[in-house]
Amino acid sequence: MRVPRSLYLAMFSFTASIGVIFGLIASLQDDLGFANSALGLIAAASFFASFLGQLFLAPLADRGKTKTLLLFSIILAVFGTLWFALASSVWELTMARALTGLGFGAFAPAARAIVSNIDASRAGERLGRLAAIETSGFVTGPVIGAALNEIWGLDAPFIFLSAFLICMLPGLIKINISAENEIPQDSRLSAAKVIVKRKEAAGAILLGAAMFFPAGMYEAIWARFMEDLGASTLFVGISLTMYGIPFAFTASTAGKFIDRIGPWRAAIFGISVIIPMTFIYGFLTSPWLLMGLAMVEAIGQGVGAPACQAAMVKATREHERATGQGMVGAASTLGGGIAALIAAPLYAGPGPEETFIIVACVVAVLGAAAIRLGRDQTPIVSVARP
Numbered sequence: 357m358r359v360p361r362s363l364y365l366a367m368f369s370f371t372a373s374i375g376v377i378f379g380l381i382a383s384l385q386d387d388l389g390f391a392n393s394a395l396g397l398i399a400a401a402s403f404f405a406s407f408l409g410q411l412f413l414a415p416l417a418d419r420g421k422t423k424t425l426l427l428f429s430i431i432l433a434v435f436g437t438l439w440f441a442l443a444s445s446v447w448e449l450t451m452a453r454a455l456t457g458l459g460f461g462a463f464a465p466a467a468r469a470i471v472s473n474i475d476a477s478r479a480g481e482r483l484g485r486l487a488a489i490e491t492s493g494f495v496t497g498p499v500i501g502a503a504l505n506e507i508w509g510l511d512a513p514f515i516f517l518s519a520f521l522i523c524m525l526p527g528l529i530k531i532n533i534s535a536e537n538e539i540p541q542d543s544r545l546s547a548a549k550v551i552v553k554r555k556e557a558a559g560a561i562l563l564g565a566a567m568f569f570p571a572g573m574y575e576a577i578w579a580r581f582m583e584d585l586g587a588s589t590l591f592v593g594i595s596l597t598m599y600g601i602p603f604a605f606t607a608s609t610a611g612k613f614i615d616r617i618g619p620w621r622a623a624i625f626g627i628s629v630i631i632p633m634t635f636i637y638g639f640l641t642s643p644w645l646l647m648g649l650a651m652v653e654a655i656g657q658g659v660g661a662p663a664c665q666a667a668m669v670k671a672t673r674e675h676e677r678a679t680g681q682g683m684v685g686a687a688s689t690l691g692g693g694i695a696a697l698i699a700a701p702l703y704a705g706p707g708p709e710e711t712f713i714i715v716a717c718v719v720a721v722l723g724a725a726a727i728r729l730g731r732d733q734t735p736i737v738s739v740a741r742p
Contacts, residue, residue, distance in 0.1 A: 362527030375497030396700030403693030409461020414682025432459030484611030495600025559730025572695030606658025626660025
């Protein structure tokens with residue numbers, strides 16, 4: 357069975373609608389006149405709402421509600437994105453961001469469970485392809501936003517992407533999900549507890565937090581940092597796209613490599629690239645150099661992200677996959693939300709050098725703990741069930 361193309365396209369559309377704010381947040385700040393501290397609040401709202409979605413809504417996909425969850429998630433994203441176009445205050449931007457985050461928190465684990473359940477022995481390959489599309493949307497969104505903003509103003513990108521999301525609904529309705537397994541009633545509430553007791557699963561959860569921690573910082577201060585270094589709004593969007601190119605290429609091709617050597621060896625490589633790049637960013641004074649090093653970091657993220665998800669696949673059974681992916685995603689977005697909250701005040705106070713150093717240290721600590729837990733553990737499943 358092949359992964360439905362409509363699922364890939366919906367993932368791209370969803371993440372583009374989220375990523376559009378990356379390049380426009382500094383312009384929105386200038387337009388509405390809110391403080392730097394509000395940047396962290398707006399960014400964190402998405403992460404924390406996504407955390408709730410992945411923890412409490414994602415398990416519905418393991419209970420025969422996968423298609424309903426996908427459709428509901430898209431509808432939430434439509435309302436959240438439209439609200440951004442209409443918002444005139446920080447609290448409205450925060451609530452709009454929370455709606456899109458909640459939708460993504462429900463959508464992403466369900467989508468990952470679908471692609472990994474098709475063939476668990478090729479989970480790294482398929483999850484890598486999905487991660488490539490996911491990130492392609494994130495980094496294409498800012499370019500779309502910057503271009504439409506230049507032509508029609510700040511509202512245009514959000515209206516356009518809302519309409520694009522609506523167009524995804526017919527394709528998702530037609531998806532034939534063959535493995536809608538109803539899990540036993542007594543295991544519904546205990547599935548997460550059972551999963552987290554497995555060392556490899558606990559390691560995958562910590563690894564997700566480590567990998568995504570820098571993303572929270574980027575959402576809060578990347579555009580502000582770039583513009584403070586002299587970059588235009590359009591250049592900020594281009595920098596995010598240039599980050600996405602090596603990520604998408606690496607994630608889409610690294611899957612077979614991950615399946616061959618194992619997710620934990622691949623994760624070590626990813627973390628080893630991410631930490632030094634993050635450490636260096638704060639000392640840079642050229643937006644061009646910042647963009648160049650971000651493209652190097654993207655290679656580490658392109659290997660590490662699908663490795664993290666593949667590690668959870670190996671630590672879970674088929675009827676636990678959406679719950680497991682939701683737990684990884686929840687840890688990722690919780691880490692991102694915390695990073696977003698602390699990054700903006702750190703950037704406004706001590707400065708960019710200290711901000712990036714602290715984030716790099718957090719990634720190192722979480723990554724080391726994850727690898728210690730997950731390495732050399734016997735996987736729950738290594739091949740797909742017939």
